[in-house]
Amino acid sequence: MAKPTTTSKSLIIIGGSWGGISLSHYLLKHVLPHLNKTSPSSYELILISSSTEAFCRPACPRALISDSLLPQDKLFVSIPSLFTQYSPPSTFRFLHATATSLNTSSRTLTITSHSPSPHEPTITTLPYHALVIATGASTPSPLLGLSSGIDTTSLRASWASFRAALPSAKRIVISGGGPSGVEVAGELAEHLNGAMPRSWLSLPPARTDPKVEIVLVTAAKRILPDLRESLAQRAETYLAALGVKVVKGVRVEGVVPSGKGEGVVLKLGSGERMEADLYVPCVGTTPNTGFVEDKGLLGEDGRVVTNEGTLRVDKVGGEGRVYAIGDASNFAKPGVHNTLSAVPVLGTNMKKDLAGGQGEDKIFVEDTRETQLVPIGRSKGVGAMKGWWLPSCAVWLIKGRDYWLWTTGDVWSGKAWAKE
Ligand SMILES: Cc1cc2nc3c(=O)[nH]c(=O)nc-3n(C[C@H](O)[C@H](O)[C@H](O)COP(=O)(O)OP(=O)(O)OC[C@H]3O[C@@H](n4cnc5c(N)ncnc54)[C@H](O)[C@@H]3O)c2cc1C
Structure with a gap:
């Protein structure tokens, strides 16, 4: 794992899925270029996820049965490859790691690396300037997605044992x-x-x-x-x-x-x-928020208590710069549509906070129909x-037809976030 640079301010996003990948693209396209305009590389974005592959979780009900039912190259997509399009490369890092402890007082995140190199420690504590929790939620069945600390290799292994037992069931x-x-x-x-x-x-x-x-x-x-x-x-x-x-x-x-x-x-x-x-x-589902040390930031259901309009974690405070999106947050009903609709709202509000707080907040309003x-x-x-x-x-x-796979290409590649 590469050492964090000491000169850049780190914007850390935890969770490489609908919320985390989408927001990473949004910030890399519309926020980091603006922040780094006067002083290049003053901010870097670090995306941390337990899995190196993005995965279309809603497809699980069909995907778990057989690899022949859905195109595997659309179902699983390498996360690092989605971000090679951004330059300079120093503005983005992907860390294959699991967040184990978030301390909002010391503004640090401790992670356990899944790809440690011989010269780097397995456990690292990273300081952050702003942090987004996008770690989603786990299902009781290992067949239905990426629980905390689980990667797609383990998911495929769970599918393999299930498939092996199907013919005699x-x-x-x-x-x-x-x-x-x-x-x-x-x-x-x-x-x-x-x-x-x-x-x-x-x-x-x-x-x-x-x-x-x-x-x-x-x-x-x-x-x-x-x-x-x-x-x-x-x-x-x-x-x-x-x-x-x-x-x-x-x-x-x-x-x-x-x-x-x-x-x-x-x-x-x-x-x-x-x-x-x-x-x-x-x-x-159970939200993947066990790493949040201050349990006062979590609601009774374990989700991060988030301002439903701005997506800030208000309990941390304005200068705390902690945000949450997706199923780990209580900003709206869990679901891909709410998460994707909230990405531009959160991106805009982060831009405002990082640039000094001028201007109006953008407000998310859930469509409850x-x-x-x-x-x-x-x-x-x-x-x-x-x-x-x-x-x-x-x-x-x-x-x-294909459990949303016709839509995921643009989300994972960032094309969906071309417009600010
Ligand atoms: C079977 C099933 C079908 C569904 N179908 C639909 C549907 O049709 N339409 C719809 O809108 N919604 C559907 N959902 C809900 C949808 O999948 C979720 O709303 C969506 O996946 C949430 O996205 P997310 O980005 O919040 O997190 P997730 O997709 O849950 O991903 C979280 C990511 O964070 C990573 N992670 C977790 N913990 C850590 C940690 N501690 N450190 C680092 N990384 C971590 C995980 O590896 C994962 O990559 C379905 C859910 C299930 C289970």
Whole structure:
């Protein structure tokens, strides 16, 4: 790991995903050139991430099944290669490391390097001039993304063991009736039980003889609580047509290994026990904020308490120059659309703070209209956008076709942030 230069002021961004990569591009395009105009290289940007690859997490429900289902070169993209376009190169550094301790009093971040060189320490403490927390959130299942400290090699290894167990699985249980649970159930069902029967004029009939029993268990009274009831019902119809059984109002309260391969025994809130050859928990996320020393900066849900309009972490104070974006922050509901919409707001407010505080703040306003797209298998889906119901074919076109991979190129490369 290269030593931090002592002459530059470091702007540190932690987390190499939607929030961190996007903001890095925004600052390198629109803020650092402005700050470094009078005194070249007075500021440098350091992006720190546990993984060297950017990864389209929303694609997990399909990607975890087989490498042949989605283009791998779009799914995983090397982070350092995205930033070779900026000059001088001294203004940007990528560190493959995990943040382990943030001290906002001493204004230092301690990191553990994953690519230490023989001459550099594994653990380093970096001073920062400004710092952005963009470390996202972890899922209970290792199949659904990059948890803190995890890289894409470990993610692929989790997929490999799951895939190896798939051919002999007779019953797969998924817990959680949100979009991830519904998508995982639909993708697995289509892969193992075959495509939904075509029915242009009516809804497809339920499959009665699935090869593999796929059970989606939710503690709630209905699936997809963020969508209107009629869309949740339609989602259940599509799931049934793929051979997925939906069990509502039952909580998974405990999980123990069954002793058979990847198998588990689930203890259900109803008092029953259910065996599963494979189990995928899709029940919520935990923010990757354990490294924040001052727990007063975190809300009850573990997310960084962030000013929802400016994205500053106000509790650190104005001169503290600490910010948060993405799923690690409580500025808005977790989701890619909110994170991407907030990037120019945060970039502009950081520019203002770093340049001496003149001018107006830019304010983020969350669009709270019903917006969620949920593919169900490879041909159907339910969803709404900005309060408008979308037909199944539109959900397929926008998301179900390739799980957003048609959109990620411009985000990762920075083209999406060409305009200030
Ligand atoms: C299965 C699934 C499907 C989803 N589908 C959708 C969807 O269709 N639409 C949508 O809007 N949202 C979706 N989401 C939510 C979406 O993935 C998140 O909102 C988005 O990934 C958040 O981006 P982020 O930049 O905040 O962090 P993340 O994408 O969570 O990435 C965080 C990054 O920080 C790194 N990191 C973590 N801790 C540390 C540390 N201590 N030090 C250094 N690096 C660290 C990680 O390695 C990772 O690279 C889905 C989520 C899941 C789990």
